[in-house]
Amino acid sequence: MTSIVSDTAEAVDLCPEYNLYLKPIAKITVSVALPHLKTPGKSISNWEVMERLKSMVQPEQFSSLRISKSTMDFIRFEGEVENKSAVKRVLTKLDGKSIKLSGFTDILKIRAVENKADFPTRHDWDSFFRDAKDMNETVPGERPDTVHLEGLPCKWFSPKDGVPDRPSETVLRTVFQRFGKIRNVDIPMLDPYREEMTGKNFNTFSFGGHLNFEGYVQYQDHTGFVRAMDSLRGMKLMFKGDDGKAVACSIK
Helix, strand or coil, rough: EEEEEEECCCCEEEHHHCCCEEEEECCCEEECCCCCCCCCCCCCCHHHHHHHHHHHCHHHEEEEEEEEEECCCEEEEEEEEEEHHHHHHHHHHHHCCCCCCCCCCCCCEEEEEEECCCCCCCHHHHHHHHHCCCCCCCCCCCCCCEEEEEEEEHHHHCCCCCCCCCHHHHHHHHHHHHHCCCEEECCCHHHHHHHHHHCCCCCCCEECCEEEEEEEEECCHHHHHHHHHHHHHHEEEEEEEECCCCCCCCCC
């Protein structure tokens, strides 16, 4: 899923040749503690709480704000702001503060924290390959050297003079070779026979055709892999058109 980017100041180059950049993810988690309701039939409106949170962070704005969990005791929101620099300002306006809703005597206390990146760390992949008894670190593919990417928009990786919305392994290689020499790349959806043999549909989202795809990038050495993983951690993929308009999407 892509979202419009109105401020690209924090974006860094990935592959300007294909208008691709990396933009820091700026997400926060907001938990609002709910009072024990003593009056039967009375309830707190999640929508009203959300609107109050939006007004509290002004002049900052959430680019997205959704409820991730709602119980009798609390409401948890996942929010995103435009830039990493806005995160601290939003947290200052929310964390430790409270909300007073009309018709209720109790106040609702707020806790807000910045989201940690849900992304493999060096410890994760080192321990995985170290503990795998059937792996040989001297053999390509049996050591940490391959980046598996999901949620890549097909049209961002299609050749400029090729079939629109059909990703290219050549483009994928060109984009990610900035981190190091690449041994091999693979886009499973380009091989329809593999889908038939495995029974797996390799596109991550389909509506009238492939919109997103998954790909594999295998680096020649460990250094390129580490550089790629460190650069992608905590980032969104951003496409900036020739008209200056930009959109971004999360990648896994």
